[in-house]
Amino acid sequence: MSAENQTQDFEKLQRLLKLKRHEPPPPRFFNDFSGKVTDRIRAGDVGRVGSLEDVVAQAPWLQRIWRVIEGRPAISGMFAAGVCGLVLAGVFLPGQVAMPLPTIADNEKKPEASAPAALFANSPLGATTLASSTNPSVVLPGNSLFNTMPNIQSIPASGLPMQLAPK
């Protein structure tokens, strides 16, 4: 199709589009339109609950950010990653701060044996360290499950059976 034909067709199309100008609302529709609007304003009507984009449309600075983000997948991805990072930091950082950090003094208290199970069974501190969830709980020695279990034998780090002292 040549450019001339296209222009000619656009003229016809524009003539056809004039039909849209002949679609008025029902008679007297505008007589009380502004009255309805001001009545709703007086009644404190805020319209439909706004979507996120409605909220954005109200704030020019948000609009500018939205426009930058909307058309660029790389920037929107970075923005989303940044938000996720902040959320994750917000969730995990307070838990880590609340956990007691090991000190030099704590290290000195540890006996030579390096078997963790044996260490933790004997030390309330060890029990605390073992419970490494975000909600650390201190298990008191008297209430420990290990105390209720009969004939618990400690195994030294060497792995050799422990020799009992002669009576």
Added chain:
Amino acid sequence: MIAIPVTMTEPESEPRIKPTAAADAPKPAPTTARVEEDAFVQRAQQGDLAAYDELVRRYQERIYATIYHMTSNHEDANDLAQEAFIKAHQAIKSFKGGSSFYTWVYRIAVNKTINFLKQRKNRSAMSLNDLDFNAENDPDLVALISDKTPRRDAALAELQKKLNEAMQKLSDQHRLVVTLHDVQGLAHEEIAEIMECNVGTVRSRLFYARQQLQGYLMDYLK
């Protein structure tokens, strides 16, 4: 006797008009209507509801028509137009006068309509207004149908339906450009301000939208 030529120079306070750069063009002196509008806006910003009512009256028809042509649904257009004016009233204190109140309200209405259409995606029932009596006497429209059928009203009603269906097939942005330019007669610059894009984008969208419409309505444009 030597005549001293009097040279007419432009006052320094007025910048030169660059015909190619619409954005750099100086703002025209405010018209009486604009001054009047500014006064109403100021009063509305101070809480005068009667002044705001006057502003609504001024622009209700154009705002309604834009939304109606975008949705092809009278009830939706009525609701959205009311809500656009309510929203504008809520935000009127933030209106700084950088653009005309008319452009600002238009932008609110357009944003609201596009958001609504995004949510409506699956519901495309049309509720068209009846054509007015003048349509049958419009020479441009008569030329499109006169040789096809003796019943102008029926032919025009069918044409109206087909045209609205074709409009609904366009993307929201393309439909908006066609509505604002070809139906409502706004200038490219005004549309660019409303849509917050440059004039070139408006032109290219308009061209693409017309091409699409032309394809959809080929049978009626022969």
